[in-house]
Amino acid sequence: MTDPAAQVALGCRVLAANGHTDMVWGHLSQRDPDGRDVWLKGAGYGYQEVTPDRVVRIDRDGRRLAGTGRVHLEFPIHTEIMAVRPDVGAVVHSHAEAAVVFAATGLPLLPIGHEGTLFQPPDVARFTETGDLIHTRDLGERLAAALGDRNAVLLHRHGLVTVGPDVPTAVLTAIFLEKACRMQLAAAATGADYSWSDPAEALAKRDRCYGPRQLADAWDHLVRTLPS
Numbered sequence: 409m410t411d412p413a414a415q416v417a418l419g420c421r422v423l424a425a426n427g428h429t430d431m432v433w434g435h436l437s438q439r440d441p442d443g444r445d446v447w448l449k450g451a452g453y454g455y456q457e458v459t460p461d462r463v464v465r466i467d468r469d470g471r472r473l474a475g476t477g478r479v480h481l482e483f484p485i486h487t488e489i490m491a492v493r494p495d496v497g498a499v500v501h502s503h504a505e506a507a508v509v510f511a512a513t514g515l516p517l518l519p520i521g522h523e524g525t526l527f528q529p530p531d532v533a534r535f536t537e538t539g540d541l542i543h544t545r546d547l548g549e550r551l552a553a554a555l556g557d558r559n560a561v562l563l564h565r566h567g568l569v570t571v572g573p574d575v576p577t578a579v580l581t582a583i584f585l586e587k588a589c590r591m592q593l594a595a596a597a598t599g600a601d602y603s604w605s606d607p608a609e610a611l612a613k614r615d616r617c618y619g620p621r622q623l624a625d626a627w628d629h630l631v632r633t634l635p636s
């Protein structure tokens with residue numbers, strides 16, 4: 409099995425190369441193979457700077473159990489989602505600009521290309537209670553409730569959260585969500601009417617475009633083409 413710290417570090421570098429950097433902010437986690445603890449990117453480093461020794465193991469209260477880095481204030485995003493979603497093995501949080509701008513428009517996210525079909529129908533989940541940091545267990549629980557059983561939630565006035573059974577899926581989902589937001593913003597900015605897949609087409613494409621084989625190929629491609 410891949411070392412969790414190494415897998416988190418690799419996922420962070422893929423996020424950095426694909427539109428999710430915000431200086432030292434944003435984080436990625438993987439559930440520990442024992443199912444209880446979480447391996448989380450350490451604070452103070454940008455996504456592109458993360459190495460396995462800059463990943464910390466924490467418990468649900470944010471206590472550091474392994475590693476030497478500082479723990480991100482927003483650790484409850486990861487611990488509280490994993491507490492209520494046993495199917496989730498990895499969580500991404502970023503401040504991707506297109507996601508923040510898109511959320512501020514109030515538009516429903518529409519599948520104008522392939523990527524949007526992962527999130528619609530129904531419309532992508534939203535967390536609108538606060539744009540502040542998710543820095544308490546209570547806020548983490550409320551964010552997890554907003555996510556529900558979905559794969560992503562837009563945090564209005566803040567950023568995005570995506571989840572998956574593993575780091576590759578959660579990271580790819582974040583990349584696809586940012587791209588879907590960015591493309592719809594571009595379409596809306598033309599001022600022209602634009603079109604999108606109806607629900608039946610979107611659901612068919614979701615399975616055909618993003619099955620396990622396609623996701624594995626996409627992940628391998630992103631890893632192979634990482635900047636050295």
Ligand SMILES: [Zn+2]
Pocket residue numbers: 433434482501502503541542566567
């Ligand atoms: Zn944040």
